[in-house]
Amino acid sequence: MVSVIEANPRLVGLPSAFYPSFARNYAMTAAMAIRRLVDRRTDVRSLYRLLFDIQKHAKIITRDRFRALYALHMSDAADAAFDRLAGDDGAPSFPPEISPEGIWMRLPVWQAQSASL
DSSP states (O other): OHHHHHHOTTTTTOOOSHHHHHHHHHHHHHHHHHHHHTOOOTTSOOHHHHHHHHHHTGGGOBHHHHHTTSOGGGHHHHHHHHHHHHOOTTOOSSOSBOOHHHHTSSHHHHHHHHTTO
16 A cells, blocks of 8 residues: 555645554454454354364374375375474374374464464
8 A cells, every 4th residue: 555655646745544544454453363363262263263173183184184185196295285284393204193282382472472462
């Protein structure tokens, strides 16, 4: 939005309540979205709840099930994607399932960063 205003000389310096309002609404919307992602309440759908559910049922998220989502000739791509999502967490290469402990590694950081929003 700023680049549009700066590219149009007639708009630069023009007094308007629209621009500050637009910027404020953008910032508030982004803050609300982040707060919703880390909401812990059981009556909402959030990233936190999804991670909690994945941790609870981590043993069913296996490499074989993940591979089944891909075409047969794409098993290498499926393995690479699973490795990125599952992480190695110090485990041997090609973990067979998602690590429940690994799911929570970044959550405290996200919660701390979103606490002030």
